[in-house]
Amino acid sequence: MKTHHFVGEIKIKQSWWSKMKYLLFVSLFVLTLSGPAVEPKDSDLVAPQEMIDEINRVQDLWIASSEWVGNMTFAQAKLYASSKLEAKKFPEKDWGALLDYLSIPASFDSRTQWPYCTKPLWYGDDCNAGWAFAAAETMTDRFCIATKGAFNITFSPLYLIICDVTLPELGCLGGTAENCWDYMRTTGITSIKCFPYNPGDWNQYCPYDECRWGTEITLYKTLSVNTFTSPSSIQAEILQNGPIEATMTVYADFQAYKGGIYKHTTGGLVGYTSVKIIGWGNQSGTNYWIAGTSWGSTWGMKGYFNIAFGQCGIDRAGVAGPPDLSNIPTIKI
Template sequence: EMKAVIISLLVAFTIASTHPVNRDIVQQVLDAQTTWTPMDPETNLFAYMSVEQIKAMLGTKISPADSAAVDLEGLTDQDNFDSRQQWPSFIHNIMNQGQCGSCWAFGATEAMSDRLAIASKGSVNVVLSPQYLVSCDKNNMGCSGGWLDKAWNFMMTNGVPSQSCVSYRSGGGSSGTCPTKCDDGSPIVLYKCKNVQYAKNAGQIQSAIIKDGPVEAAFTVYQDFLSYKSGIYKHVSGGILGGHAIKAVGWGVDKGTKYWIMANSWGTSWGEQGFFKIAFGECGIEQNIVFADAVVPSVESE
C-alpha cells in the first residue's frame, strides 16, 4: 500500500515539474479549435511563477466535481443576463488577490458588496473587505485557503467592514492579524448577511442572480485555465491544480454554447478585463454556489 503511494507521489512530482503554462498546452487548445483563445506563454505572468506559488493562489476547498451532465432544471427563458448592465452602479470593480490563496474571501465579499448595494438601492454602496475575512475568519485558513460556506457563515454571524476601513494587505501571502479598528483608527462598522443558501442547479443560480445580484461560485482549475485569454472556457488539456472561487455576474449564449460570466480576482490585465466566460457544466462550476441576503443597516450616521 505505502509503496504504491510513494510511487504515485513520484509520478505526480515528475509531471508537476513540467510547468502548467507551456507551449504544448497552448498548442493543444489551438488544435482543439475550441470556444476560447489561449494567451502566449511569453506574456503569461503565471509562466514566471512556480507551480507551488500557483497552487497557493488556488485556495478554495471543494470536492472535485464529476463531469456529470449539467443539471439544466428550471432554466430561465432569458438567454442573456448581465448584472453589470442591470445594475451598472452597484457591480463593483475587479480586485486582485495577489500571491495569497484568498479567492474564497474575494468571491464572498465581492458578491456581498454588490448584493448590499442592490438591496439598499444604492444607499449602502461600499466595497467590502476581503482582508477582514482573511485575517479574522478562524474557521478558514487565510492565505492557505478556505471554504465558501464558512465565509458566508462568518459574514452572517460576525459581519465584515468596508475595504476603505480595512484595506487589502495579504497580497504577499501573509494572512495578518485580525484588526480591532479601521486602518485610520476609527471604529469598525460591520455589514452582515442572512439566509445563507446554496443553489442546486443552473436554474436556481439564474434565479438568485436575477433576483438579488451576483453569487459566489467555485470550480476545479486545470492547467490550461492559466492560459485563458478570452472566449468561453472549456477544459481541454492538463491536470488539476486546485479549486478557485469567483463571483458569478450573469450568463449568455454564443453560437449555441451557454456560458456563465465570471468576475475573477486576478486584476484587470487578466482575461477579458478581469472577467471570463465559462461553459455551463464545465469543471463543476454549478456545484459550489453560495449566496445570502444582504442585511441593509438601519439609517445611522457613518
C-alpha cells in the same frame, strides 16, 4: 469428412488466436509508447507552449495564451487555486413555484443591469484567497443592489482573510466559500475604509473592536446562507438578487485562458478557486457563465472569463445570502 472438419476447426482457432495475439501486441505497444500516467511535479510548467498550441489547434471555443501564465510552475499555479471544497452544509434555496414562472432571459450581465453597483475586481497578488475576495465582492454588490445604489460601500476582503480563522479557513493558504458566508452571517464584514486592503499587506491583526484608524468598527451581515447547485437556480438568484460566489475546479489549461468560452481541454488538476458569477450568455448554442477572478486584470478578459455551463463544477457549488440592512443608515429604497 470428420478429419477434414477437425482440421478446419484447428485452422479457424489458430486464425482467431493469431488475430488476438496481434491485437494484444498492438495494444501493449501503444501503452508502451504512451507510458503510465505521470503525476506532474511542482517544478513542471503548468502550461508549456506545446500545450497552448495544442489547445488552440483542437478546438475553437476559447483561446489559450502564454501571455499571463508564462513559465509558471505547478507549485506557483496552486497558489491561485487554494480554495477548498467540503460537503454542503447549508440548504439549497427553495424557489418553489417561482422558478416555474420566472422568465429567464437568454443573456444577463449584472454590470449592465446595475451599472451603479459595478466595481473593479480585487487582485489577490501573492495571497490568492479567492474564497474571501469573491465573498467580499459579492456582498458589496448585493448591499448596493438591495438598496438600489443608496448604500454603496466596498467591503474589505482582508477582514475575512485575517479575522475568519475558523477551520478550515487558513487565510492565504485556503478556505471555503460556505464557511466564509457563515462567518459573514454570524460575525459580519467591515468596510475597506475601516480595514484597508493593499496587495502584499497580510501581516495584520484582526480589528475586533475598532478600525485601523481608531474609530469604532461597524460590521455588516448576511441574513442567511443558501447554496445553489443548478443553472436554473443560479440564474434565478442572480436575476433577483445579484451575483453569487461559486467554487470551481482548476485544471492546468485554465491558467492559460485568454478569451472565449472555456471548456476543459487538457492538463491535470491544479486545485480549486472561488469566483464571482455575474451573469450568463449563449454563443452558437453554447450556454456560458460570466465570472470574475482575483487573478488580476492581465489574466483572461481583464480578470473575467466565460465558462460553459456544467464545466469544472462551477454551477454545482454556488453560495450567497441576502444582506442584513438593519444597521445601515436610514435610506429610502
